[in-house]
Amino acid sequence: MLHIVNKSATERGALESCLAMATKGSAVLLIEDAVYAVTNGSTAAAKIQAAAADLKIYALGPDLAARGMAGRVLDGVNVVDYGGFVDLVAEHSNCQSWL
Amino acid sequence: MSDMDEMDDGSGIVKKFMFLNRKAPHGTVYALEGLEVVLITAAFDQDVSMVFTDDGVYQLMKGIDSKGIEVKDFSKTYRALEGYDIEKLYVDQKSMDARGLTEEDLIVDVTVLSVDEMANLMAEQDVVISF
């Protein structure tokens, strides 16, 4: 399954809930304000790095750039563009948005 | 709705639809308008599950009285779901515990899942609609 999270982890619990419910081998794509979670020094950084052991973590590049965060992405996070976003949806048989 | 019988899309395809409810009622519209989607979906003979997690479990509270905020009370509609053959309602134990709730606090019968059970349920769905 592809899980899509769009809100900041410091604003809302959606990312935390998603990480708790995503089954091993799933993909998690962070878009919009959720991308802050995959940046160095963010409060969610440790959680993201722990999750990366079992989940494939992606972040949308244009949203990182729009927030001045493109140069601060955690190791192990895959940055994709909108083409990559489309591919992720196509490649996974189902997807779920955590709003 | 008399026209519900004509709403089957005719394809014969049956998919697993999951409606993901994570928000409390009344502070936002998502609980009410989410319920409206589920009622319409009933006419399409799909395999429907409603999942209530995080603050979504609050939607199912007994004793909701919205007269004072002058907003339509739609809480009894959850009890009508069974009449529409929407019977798979799930909550997770962790969300209930975190809010001090038990099944006795809820207006309908639900199946209480562990986090892992809910995760597996989500993973096997064809279509997930989030509000």
Place this chain on the structure above:
Amino acid sequence: MQFGILINEGPYTHQASDSAFLFARTAIEKGHTVPRVFFYHDGVNNSNRLATPPQDDRNVSARWSKLAAEHGVDLVVCVAAAQRRGITDDVLAPGFRISGLGQLVEMGIQYDRLVTFGD
């Protein structure tokens, strides 16, 4: 592959409609089809032709209309949500139409993927 898109929020206040638009446009560029986009909750406000945003920024409803005209995307606004929010046929931008929630359910049944963009 056929992608369906559900948009739960209105223009400008949330990024949902922008994210959905870029996703839709990219999917089409990559050779997929986006037969229908469904607008629910405040998402119905994306259909309003009366919006006049500043010239130096994107016009959210107009670019949905353009995508519809160029690629045959069916832009459906939920009737119940529209009625609550005062979206009527006379304010619809080109390419948008008002219809029932059944149109959303059909997307889930018939298309390969359904992606929700919201708050």
